[in-house]
Structure formats: structure tokens, C-alpha cells
Amino acid sequence: MLILTRKLNEEIVIDGEVTIKIISISENQVKLGFDAPKNIQINRKEVFEKVKESLLKASEMKKEKPINLKGLKPNKL
Numbered sequence: 197m198l199i200l201t202r203k204l205n206e207e208i209v210i211d212g213e214v215t216i217k218i219i220s221i222s223e224n225q226v227k228l229g230f231d232a233p234k235n236i237q238i239n240r241k242e243v244f245e246k247v248k249e250s251l252l253k254a255s256e257m258k259k260e261k262p263i264n265l266k267g268l269k270p271n272k273l
Contacts, residue, residue: 200208208216214236219227230238239247 214232217229
């Protein structure tokens with residue numbers, strides 16, 4: 197893990213594409229601003245974990261209940 201010290205309004209650049217700026221610092225809270233290309237997702241860890249969990253559950257449900265294709269009939273054009 198890389199640990200950096202930054203002051204208010206200072207920035208960190210990751211891979212030349214993502215910039216993280218220290219927006220404000222209070223007693224026990226630091227506000228960060230992120231500037232990144234739209235194809236890069238940025239989430240709080242708790243949100244990321246919930247999305248990951250939902251995707252895993254959906255994947256498991258799909259494995260448990262395969263679609264029965266025998267009863268389906270193709271549409272006539």
C-alpha cells in the first residue's frame with residue numbers, strides 16, 4: 197500500500213487519467229474530488245461490495261434455475 201500525505205487543494209494523479217483532489221478537511225472527515233474518464237467507475241467501498249454481492253447472487257440464481265427451452269415455440273414471421 198502506498199501512503200501519501202496531501203494538504204488542502206493538493207492532488208494525486210493515477211496513471212495520467214485519474215486525478216484525486218483534497219477538497220476539504222475537518223475534524224474527522226476528508227472530502228475528496230475525483231476526475232476520471234467516464235469508462236472508469238468510482239464507488240465507495242460499501243457500494244462496491246453491495247453491487248458485487250448482488251451480481252454474485254444473480255449469477256447463483258441463474259445457475260440454480262436453468263431456462264427450460266423445450267416448451268418454447270418460435271414465432272412465425
